[in-house]
Amino acid sequence: MKTILHKASDRGFANHGWLQANHSFSFAQFYNPEKIQFGALRVLNDDVIAPSMGFSTHPHDNMEIITIPLKGTLKHKDSMGNKWETIQSGEVQIMSAGSGLMHSEMNAKTDEYLSLFQIWIIPNKTNVTPRYDQRFFNEEERQGKLQTLVSSIDNQDEGLKIHQDAKLSRIDLAQGQNYTYNTISKSHGTYIMTISGDVTIHNNMLSTRDALGVSETDSFTINTNSNAQLLFIEVPMS
Known part of the structure; x- marks a missing residue:
């Protein structure tokens, strides 16, 4: 990773x-x-x-x-x-x-x-x-689970459509609630923006408006240190 x-x-x-x-x-x-x-x-x-x-x-x-x-x-x-x-x-x-x-x-x-x-x-x-x-997009539908906002126009995933093999999603997590994000492929990278709260991802501590780019992996886990709201922007890396 x-x-x-x-x-x-x-x-x-x-x-x-x-x-x-x-x-x-x-x-x-x-x-x-x-x-x-x-x-x-x-x-x-x-x-x-x-x-x-x-x-x-x-x-x-x-x-x-x-x-x-x-x-x-x-x-x-x-x-x-x-x-x-x-x-x-x-x-x-x-x-x-x-x-x-x-x-x-x-x-x-x-x-x-x-x-x-x-x-x-x-x-x-x-x-x-x-x-x-x-x-x-209803806020209740991203409590503890991934809510897809945007995805590729070429597939049948939920969300709004764009001309790129990308995925934008949000999740709201409670303190102590962890979540494992699965990527589209290892050739994609995911840019995680912490809208609010404190989380740890692969030994990186993030607070409000900190961001982390993760690539060369098929999954990663978010550990929450407080209630947190996260935005994921997953895109091809090449």
């Missing part, structure tokens, strides 16, 4: 006033040659957006983009005809940028901050027709 530990305090940070952004990988003005990507995972941004603020219309192409609001409500419009769709905490949004699109994303609330993860995954097919989807 191969592991790489990314402490929360070592992430890139940008304070734009309206946006507080933490970057797990090189992004915008943050550049670290040792943190370009983890396999097909290119971006994991942990953003806090001020009320009524957000990202004005801008382009994307050939990227699978997943947004997970953790607190608050996001609103989205794009060149595919979606007009200010709202995505609330508990929902997940996916967007296959494919051959190219334009979109805007804003905090839908005027009186509260929006906290979210934005994830970019390099696709296994380029210049596909752009597509958009979103879905609500």
Whole structure:
């Protein structure tokens, strides 16, 4: 088993006033040659957006983009005809940028901050027709068991679909409750983001917003030191 530990305090940070952004990988003005990507995972941004603020219309192409609001409500419009769709905490949004699109994303609330993860995954097919989807995921369905949020468009697994042999999932574990994660294959790696809590994985201790990349294994075990919420991003490593 191969592991790489990314402490929360070592992430890139940008304070734009309206946006507080933490970057797990090189992004915008943050550049670290040792943190370009983890396999097909290119971006994991942990953003806090001020009320009524957000990202004005801008382009994307050939990227699978997943947004997970953790607190608050996001609103989205794009060149595919979606007009200010709202995505609330508990929902997940996916967007296959494919051959190219334009979109805007804003905090839908005027009186509260929006906290979210934005994830970019390099696709296994380029210049596909752009597509958009979103879905609500019940918190109760990830208590002590894996809840699949996103998987490959080429298989019949549950969850939203993207153009990559990847899997995004969440689990909420109680203190003292352990869990063994089984990978798609040994050629995949899994990036574990600790949303909250304290866990130990293969002698690596993780606290809130710490992350661990695990590869070259078909399984690994999480030992919880407190109640914990975890996000798994499993991607091909080559």
